[in-house]
Amino acid sequence: MIKSLNTEDTLENAGLTDEEQQLFSNARPQAYEPYPIKAVEDFANWARANSLWILAFGTGCGAIELRPLMTARFDASRFGVAGRPTPRQSSVFVIGGYASVKTLKRIIRSYEQMQGPKFIICLGICPVNGGMYFDSYNTVNQFDQYLPVDLYITGCMPRPEVLVAGIMELQKKIKAGECNGANRYVENFDWYKANQKKVIKNWDMPDYNW
Amino acid sequence: MIIEDFDFWLGKAGYFSLTLLIVTFYGLLVGAFIDRTIAKVQGRIGIPYRQPFINILKNFFKRTAISHGVMFYLGPVFRIAGGIGTLAFIPVLYGSEMFSNFSMAGDLFLVIYFMFFGQLGMALGAGESGHPYAAIGIARGLSQMTAYEVPFVLAVISIVIQYDTLSITQIVAAQQGGWQNWTVVTNWVATLAAMLAFLGMMGYSPFDIFLAPQEIPIGPPTEFHSAYLGLMQLNRALFGATKLVLFMNLFFGGATSWPELMIKTLLIYMVAIVVGVAFPRFRVDQGIRFFFKIPTLIGIMSIVYVQMMLVA
Ligand code: SF4
Numbered sequence: 001m002i003k004s005l006n007t008e009d010t011l012e013n014a015g016l017t018d019e020e021q022q023l024f025s026n027a028r029p030q031a032y033e034p035y036p037i038k039a040v041e042d043f044a045n046w047a048r049a050n051s052l053w054i055l056a057f058g059t060g061c062g063a064i065e066l067r068p069l070m071t072a073r074f075d076a077s078r079f080g081v082a083g084r085p086t087p088r089q090s091s092v093f094v095i096g097g098y099a100s101v102k103t104l105k106r107i108i109r110s111y112e113q114m115q116g117p118k119f120i121i122c123l124g125i126c127p128v129n130g131g132m133y134f135d136s137y138n139t140v141n142q143f144d145q146y147l148p149v150d151l152y153i154t155g156c157m158p159r160p161e162v163l164v165a166g167i168m169e170l171q172k173k174i175k176a177g178e179c180n181g182a183n184r185y186v187e188n189f190d191w192y193k194a195n196q197k198k199v200i201k202n203w204d205m206p207d208y209n210w
Numbered sequence: 211m212i213i214e215d216f217d218f219w220l221g222k223a224g225y226f227s228l229t230l231l232i233v234t235f236y237g238l239l240v241g242a243f244i245d246r247t248i249a250k251v252q253g254r255i256g257i258p259y260r261q262p263f264i265n266i267l268k269n270f271f272k273r274t275a276i277s278h279g280v281m282f283y284l285g286p287v288f289r290i291a292g293g294i295g296t297l298a299f300i301p302v303l304y305g306s307e308m309f310s311n312f313s314m315a316g317d318l319f320l321v322i323y324f325m326f327f328g329q330l331g332m333a334l335g336a337g338e339s340g341h342p343y344a345a346i347g348i349a350r351g352l353s354q355m356t357a358y359e360v361p362f363v364l365a366v367i368s369i370v371i372q373y374d375t376l377s378i379t380q381i382v383a384a385q386q387g388g389w390q391n392w393t394v395v396t397n398w399v400a401t402l403a404a405m406l407a408f409l410g411m412m413g414y415s416p417f418d419i420f421l422a423p424q425e426i427p428i429g430p431p432t433e434f435h436s437a438y439l440g441l442m443q444l445n446r447a448l449f450g451a452t453k454l455v456l457f458m459n460l461f462f463g464g465a466t467s468w469p470e471l472m473i474k475t476l477l478i479y480m481v482a483i484v485v486g487v488a489f490p491r492f493r494v495d496q497g498i499r500f501f502f503k504i505p506t507l508i509g510i511m512s513i514v515y516v517q518m519m520l521v522a
Contacts, residue, residue: 044271047264047268047271048268048271050261050268051265071254075256077249077257078257078258080258085432086428088434089431089434089435089439091268115274115275115276115435116273116274182273
């Protein structure tokens with residue numbers, strides 16, 4: 001169910017050259033409403049919660065905490081978690097700690113290529129308020145200024161147990177239908193884009209990476 | 211006359227839909243079982259049995275999907291058409307009117323053709339996605355497929371000479387009356403060649419280079435998502451189970467009841483798993499060289515063997 005949005009309204013893609021403009025879509029992303037029948041939506045949410053595919057994209061120190069999830073000690077596959085090497089198929093993006101401006105660009109690109117509904121978990125204290133990199137010249141301090149976050153797991157560094165607990169918490173939230181990050185992103189798209197462009201100076205990609 | 215015929219085909223189609231449903235369900239379940247087995251080897255607990263079903267549901271419930279063009283849509287459709295087509299011409303249970311599908315005189319050829327068809331459709335679809343990793347995956351997948359088809363087809367030719375028929379039903383019929391009549395006993399050389407090809411066909415280690423999750427993300431399906439991926443996962447279960455049924459029919463005496471089918475196919479599957487958990491991955495050139503050496507030689511030997519057997 002697509003929420004009515006002005007589809008005439010296209011993106012500028014000002015960061016691209018004339019030649020590149022032809023190659024990329026300039027359509028705006030759209031928000032999606034839940035299924036009209038509640039039982040169907042609940043069932044869909046149950047399926048989404050029990051099949052969380054995490055994008056294998058490591059940022060910051062936390063990337064190292066993601067790896068043990070799939071090993072014999074923690075075995076997150078018990079909860080339906082699996083790693084996916086491509087953003088197209090994944091539904092969870094784990095921001096593993098600080099995001100430097102350079103990485104933020106890639107994070108945005110990958111996030112926009114994920115298919116909704118999609119969820120972001122922020123690991124560690126750095127994405128919350130900057131943590132020990134609060135005065136660094138090249139990391140962003142408040143991650144939710146740039147992309148919608150569904151769940152924070154704080155600590156420096158949270159251990160894999162906590163990550164597993166966080167994933168179970170995310171599952172509860174998804175089942176309750178509270179994780180609508182993708183819609184929030186679309187509804188406040190211009191605000192998020194303005195924030196992103198404020199820190200990313202060399203914006204040479206389309207405004208929305210389809 | 212025409213009406214009667216129509217009823218007959220309608221009934222056949224109904225039975226076939228039922229077979230399709232059972233085989234897909236069984237394929238998904240056996241997939242979970244295999245995943246759990248591999249997990250146990252690695253000291254993990256593994257996924258719950260319902261996981262493959264949830265994954266497919268999840269993919270169909272995705273809210274967005276994007277397209278890369280017409281062929282991109284058709285890729286998964288061709289693939290599942292290949293899976294359904296393969297199953298349609300394989301008699302699933304021997305002696306059962308209900309589960310013998312559209313089996314007919316030359317079905318063995320048709321089945322081999324359909325097994326190719328799905329892969330080629332997938333190659334076109336993944337090619338259209340424009341992802342470089344997809345292209346690499348396809349190149350590897352197709353070259354490996356060409357390599358393992360050689361021993362497989364040689365083995366099939368061998369048993370076609372042995373039973374003097376191209377009908378799978380007749381091949382199964384010839385193997386009835388106890389295990390000593392199974393192809394695996396009467397023509398063990400061909401079975402050996404086919405089982406080596408089977409390792410390549412199932413795509414487990416050491417022959418999983420075309421998916422290679424750690425190197426080229428996941429090969430051909432890199433760009434596929436949402437419902438496209440859901441279709442492909444369904445097909446993976448269906449096609450996997452179909453191949454097992456085909457091998458059971460050709461080499462292990464077929465089955466006359468569902469429990470027999472399940473036990474036999476599971477044991478055949480286990481061959482690929484035991485090899486898979488024990489061996490690391492081959493590079494694509496190593497894999498191709500492997501198939502062109504010993505399995506192909508065994509395949510040729512199987513034809514000589516069967517000729518000698520017929521003369522004797
Ligand atoms: S929270 Fe600590 S461990 Fe995590 S990225 Fe920041 S400094 Fe590194």
